[in-house]
Amino acid sequence: MARRPSVVSVSSAASTSTLPHHAKSPSISTSPLQTFKTPTSPWPHRTVSLSAISKSGPSGDSVDPDELFTKFTVAEVRTVHNRLIADADAKQEELRLMVGERYRDLLQASTSIISIAQSSQNVLDALEDMKTSIPSAEEAPQLIRRSQLSGKDDTHLQVLQSLAAHMKLLLDTPEHLWRLLEKKKYLHAGWLYLLARVIHRALLREDSEDDDNWKAHGIDVVEQFPLVQRQWDAVAQFRTQITYKATLSLREFNSTAPDICSVLLTLHLLESRPLSDTLSTFLAQRTRSLQSALSRSPKATQNGQSSQLLNGNAGTKTRKTVLRELRETFEGVLDVIALTVGAAREIFHDGSSARPSLMRHCLQHIQSDSDPEPSLPPELHMSTQHLLTSLPSASHFVLLPPTVRSYKPYIDLTSSTSSIPPDQLSHRLQDWFQKAVQDLQAAAEAWFSDLKALKDVWTIRGWVTEWVTEDGRFEENERAHLTSALDVLVHKQATQIWRSAFSDMETIFQSELGSAVSALREGANSSLSVSPAKHLFQAPPTPSAFDASQGSASMVSSFRKYKAALHRQVSGRTPLLEKVMKSVETRAAALHSDVQAVDHSEEDNTELTGHLKATYLPCAERSVTFLLNSISSSITSVTGESCMFSSRVADEMSSSQFLSDLQLGTDSGNHVHEKLHELYELGMERWRKLTIASIVDRYREIQIDITLGSGTHVDGPAPAHPSSSLMEALLAVSNSVQTVATSTRIRPWSLAELVLRDFISSLLDELDDTTVDSERQRASLLWDVKLLHELAGLWGPEWSKVSSRLKATAAQFGQETNGSANHSPNHSGVSAFLTRTQVLLAPILPPTPPTSLPEKKDARPEGLLHLGAPVVDSQVQPAMELVKPGPRFGLLLVGSTSIR
Numbered sequence: 001m002a003r004r005p006s007v008v009s010v011s012s013a014a015s016t017s018t019l020p021h022h023a024k025s026p027s028i029s030t031s032p033l034q035t036f037k038t039p040t041s042p043w044p045h046r047t048v049s050l051s052a053i054s055k056s057g058p059s060g061d062s063v064d065p066d067e068l069f070t071k072f073t074v075a076e077v078r079t080v081h082n083r084l085i086a087d088a089d090a091k092q093e094e095l096r097l098m099v100g101e102r103y104r105d106l107l108q109a110s111t112s113i114i115s116i117a118q119s120s121q122n123v124l125d126a127l128e129d130m131k132t133s134i135p136s137a138e139e140a141p142q143l144i145r146r147s148q149l150s151g152k153d154d155t156h157l158q159v160l161q162s163l164a165a166h167m168k169l170l171l172d173t174p175e176h177l178w179r180l181l182e183k184k185k186y187l188h189a190g191w192l193y194l195l196a197r198v199i200h201r202a203l204l205r206e207d208s209e210d211d212d213n214w215k216a217h218g219i220d221v222v223e224q225f226p227l228v229q230r231q232w233d234a235v236a237q238f239r240t241q242i243t244y245k246a247t248l249s250l251r252e253f254n255s256t257a258p259d260i261c262s263v264l265l266t267l268h269l270l271e272s273r274p275l276s277d278t279l280s281t282f283l284a285q286r287t288r289s290l291q292s293a294l295s296r297s298p299k300a301t302q303n304g305q306s307s308q309l310l311n312g313n314a315g316t317k318t319r320k321t322v323l324r325e326l327r328e329t330f331e332g333v334l335d336v337i338a339l340t341v342g343a344a345r346e347i348f349h350d351g352s353s354a355r356p357s358l359m360r361h362c363l364q365h366i367q368s369d370s371d372p373e374p375s376l377p378p379e380l381h382m383s384t385q386h387l388l389t390s391l392p393s394a395s396h397f398v399l400l401p402p403t404v405r406s407y408k409p410y411i412d413l414t415s416s417t418s419s420i421p422p423d424q425l426s427h428r429l430q431d432w433f434q435k436a437v438q439d440l441q442a443a444a445e446a447w448f449s450d451l452k453a454l455k456d457v458w459t460i461r462g463w464v465t466e467w468v469t470e471d472g473r474f475e476e477n478e479r480a481h482l483t484s485a486l487d488v489l490v491h492k493q494a495t496q497i498w499r500s501a502f503s504d505m506e507t508i509f510q511s512e513l514g515s516a517v518s519a520l521r522e523g524a525n526s527s528l529s530v531s532p533a534k535h536l537f538q539a540p541p542t543p544s545a546f547d548a549s550q551g552s553a554s555m556v557s558s559f560r561k562y563k564a565a566l567h568r569q570v571s572g573r574t575p576l577l578e579k580v581m582k583s584v585e586t587r588a589a590a591l592h593s594d595v596q597a598v599d600h601s602e603e604d605n606t607e608l609t610g611h612l613k614a615t616y617l618p619c620a621e622r623s624v625t626f627l628l629n630s631i632s633s634s635i636t637s638v639t640g641e642s643c644m645f646s647s648r649v650a651d652e653m654s655s656s657q658f659l660s661d662l663q664l665g666t667d668s669g670n671h672v673h674e675k676l677h678e679l680y681e682l683g684m685e686r687w688r689k690l691t692i693a694s695i696v697d698r699y700r701e702i703q704i705d706i707t708l709g710s711g712t713h714v715d716g717p718a719p720a721h722p723s724s725s726l727m728e729a730l731l732a733v734s735n736s737v738q739t740v741a742t743s744t745r746i747r748p749w750s751l752a753e754l755v756l757r758d759f760i761s762s763l764l765d766e767l768d769d770t771t772v773d774s775e776r777q778r779a780s781l782l783w784d785v786k787l788l789h790e791l792a793g794l795w796g797p798e799w800s801k802v803s804s805r806l807k808a809t810a811a812q813f814g815q816e817t818n819g820s821a822n823h824s825p826n827h828s829g830v831s832a833f834l835t836r837t838q839v840l841l842a843p844i845l846p847p848t849p850p851t852s853l854p855e856k857k858d859a860r861p862e863g864l865l866h867l868g869a870p871v872v873d874s875q876v877q878p879a880m881e882l883v884k885p886g887p888r889f890g891l892l893l894v895g896s897t898s899i900r
Helices: 007-013 065-071 074-133 139-149 151-182 186-204 227-236 238-249 257-270 275-295 319-348 358-367 384-390 394-399 422-448 454-470 476-522 532-536 545-549 552-570 575-599 606-637 641-655 658-662 666-710 724-743 748-768 775-794 797-816 827-836
Strands: none
Touching: 065 074, 151 186, 151 227, 151 238, 151 394, 186 227, 186 238, 186 257, 186 384, 227 238, 238 257, 238 275, 257 275, 257 319, 257 358, 275 319, 275 422, 319 358, 319 422, 319 454, 384 394, 422 476, 454 476, 454 575, 476 575, 476 606, 476 641, 575 606, 575 641, 575 658, 606 641, 606 658, 606 666, 641 658, 641 666, 658 666, 666 724, 666 748, 724 748, 724 775, 748 775, 748 797, 775 797, 775 827
């Protein structure tokens, strides 16, 4: 890379081009030839020749202008002149291209260099004048001998040395003050400022007693050394800077008590503040530090994001991160409070005469002439001698008079400004402490909002309580006040967490129950989600080999899921019911875990725990009441399978772990169990009525269809079995009982007894209102009544009223049939029919075989058939009467097969 010419050389070379535009120095020649002979130019030295300037003109060596005009004609000189001007313009343009926009600056620099050269010459001239003014070498020994012989001259020399030491300290003070401020030695800086003020007054001799001290030796400081006043004016400005920076340093909450004491002592000495005012300044600055610490609050959640209940996360941060940040924030704020009250007591509180406060001890040391006591911290070992020794060039300050070297600021230890009464100190510290705790409480309320689990809140509470208890800077009443404020925060956040959790539980349960009921009403759900009997025979997926390859933990988790699925199948929980119950059980389990974390705490928190439980129980009871009202509303507003499903929800909730996890208490728990049982009974009763009404309506429809299909003429064949409408109705009752009994904890035969009893009663009411027009229909109804009478007899004497009513109805139909043997079924025929259909009707039969069954010939082992095995060699009668085929249906029959 080419080396660029220096600014000086470029500016010198370009000076000719600037002469028309800038002021020229008188020392610069106006000849264009001399311009190119500047010795500072970076280019090689060259002389001006006509051959180098103009090839067409005359040639020769370098000549001066007079010789040029002598040797050449005017025309030739003009040619040379024009060539030189063109060359200068070219150099000027070349310089502009080389330096660019900095061209004008370089020109100004060249002008300044010329002025500097002139000033340097003036300095050289002044040095020459001084050299001539100095006495000759022969006169110097005589002057020395005369000064040694004169004692008066010795005194004058000492005065001059003392004056020099005063002025040196005053002149060096700004530099020393800057250095001390940079090192944050505010007490040293304040003391040096006071010493500089003493030096200034000593130089001016404002005291009339010392008015002739300097003047006695022919020295008038004010007249001869005006620098003293100007220097003091510069030093005086440091007072506000020292005060300002010292005040700002009080915001550093990690400062030690000696450092704080030195700062407060600086304010006390510099501005003559009473110690009560310095305490106010200290507390005010620490309030700023506290506000700064409170503003650095941890943020765990994002605005607008919903937080899942007890999910271990808050926004984008993990639970551990949130707890760690909150703990660090609490530690920072508590440190500010503890260091403030602790340092204030250590600095200002006088325990006794034997144990004075740190400030009192320091003031006593300043006023005493003895060495500092070992108990006084090194930061407070302050004296003028110690300060001068620590400054650079300390040997020069030995010439200062003893009055200056032993200077001490005046302090009246008996004055009220030099102490703070203990009552006033305690009162002001308590006011500041309580205000700080209020600010912390207001900020911590927002911090706690990031915690979504009570156990996290309790963890923070335990850590803060332990920190406050172990910290020795708090007094007992302050610890109690902090703990009480923290307990208020914990109680408020616990209440908020529980309200949010129960509100979430209510919303989710209502939504899931409504969705399930709507799906059942619309028929969009599969039968597996409704029927526990069908769901029972659907095997859950078994753990695969892939789970085993993932490790033991994955395998154990898979087997646990498989076990839970089997348990749900056995308990009759269909996927739809499991989804509804899971919405409340998981949240109740999370709440139980939170409450257990509080109960198992090892701390002595009986009072707070009692308040928390007193707040928790009403929230839990209101939430459970809301759930019960939701179930009740669902039961009364839906029909069919939806009603049965809602009652199953109530039954599952009463036997689930849900109520145990909520810990409602004995009285409330019993009341909730009773209410759930009432809701279940209400739902089952409503389901029975709706189901039986639907079955009876279906029975009526089928009966009408059979009547219309078989005709109404009396000469038709008499039926040999009950009607198909009754059999379909009994099968519907059986299926309904089987479906419901599998999903509830009520005994199946109890449910079957209730449903069958209601069905028979409803059917008899229907038969009482039925008008029979044909003999054949009357005989069919008689078969139906006889079969129902046989079923009622199997249930024992408790069905005596139902049996009597059936018997009366059968007698009525028997009289209407004129007692014809062809139309009246006998007991053995009805019993045999019931024996053949006992497997189909098993859900509505009693659990144990009746003891009053008659002995049968050729009876075979019954096995699982409670009514005995049917006779094989007897003529098999169809269990149900089929509709007769149409006229063309016989064409499709094969062989001699016929259909009755």
